[in-house]
């Protein structure tokens with residue numbers, strides 16, 4: 001995260017994973033829509049109601065949190081105690097691992113293999129769970145590869161977890177991009193009581209600054225998360241809650257803009273990837289990030305060349321524990337992607 005905050009900025013930033021920022025001026029907010037303070041206890045009811053409707057669950061299963069980041073942290077902290085085993089996919093979004101380690105959980109990993117397109121293989125989870133496992137953690141769509149885990153594979157993971165009394169945390173922040181593209185995405189929240197899901201409006205809609213995240217859990221775990229959140233922020237910034245309500249009411253319009261960007265960029269990225277014999281990568285299919293493997297040369301020097309000579313950044317795969325890959329983000333404006341891919345081609349063509 002420190003690298004992302006301090007070193008990913010560039011004229012052609014293909015490192016930042018969220019959609020190009022949605023401007024406040026286009027949200028149609030009036031000053032009378034906003035207020036500084038509210039009576040809130042555990043969540044702002046109009047926001048909880050909308051989040052529950054969006055997730056298709058009762059409001060007592062929803063916890064509003066400061067981004068998917070805090071939602072993930074609250075789930076890890078509420079569902080496991082220090083010393084408990086958590087089983088986390090590898091590669092993954094590294095902050096999931098960092099948060100679990102910081103909570104003194106005993107982190108074990110199960111593989112998602114590059115040669116398998118990073119597919120979620122439930123047999124790997126079945127092999128790795130033990131009676132000490134309290135939580136299985138994965139991302140859908142997968143960060144960094146965007147691989148989609150279908151409900152039948154998630155159900156099999158759920159069964160393996162249930163067999164040892166564990167839960168499954170599915171971080172669905174990138175699943176929102178399928179919703180944006182109008183494709184049925186099927187949240188794991190409906191697959192059984194052992195599933196806990198987290199998500200936010202940050203990535204797929206360009207609304208990162210609202211920090212509107214949430215978790216969907218069984219009511220008892222949700223209650224524990226709300227209580228735990230009292231240790232951190234107590235309440236969210238109320239103007240952001242109000243703006244989140246407006247954003248959720250206008251989500252189809254916000255999603256239409258996101259869809260135009262993602263569709264254009266997927267075409268551009270797929271044409272680029274298909275034309276590069278030095279990269280191995282599944283075509284982009286609904287996701288907003290791709291994770292090519294570099295077949296010739298060294299990823300670190302490619303990233304350095306790109307930044308120093310070509311004003312372009314991508315994320316080195318070492319941040320995901322996969323140093324032969326790099327992550328390419330597709331949520332930027334199409335002209336940024338086009339310029340960045342041209343420069344990436346030049347950097348790839350330059351010898352190491």
Ligand SMILES: Cc1ncc(COP(=O)(O)O)c(C=O)c1O
Nearest residue numbers: 067068069093139143173200202
């Ligand atoms: C898988 C995953 N989860 C959570 C986050 C953080 O999301 P948010 O901005 O909603 O806190 C990221 C950010 O890159 C991510 O990739």
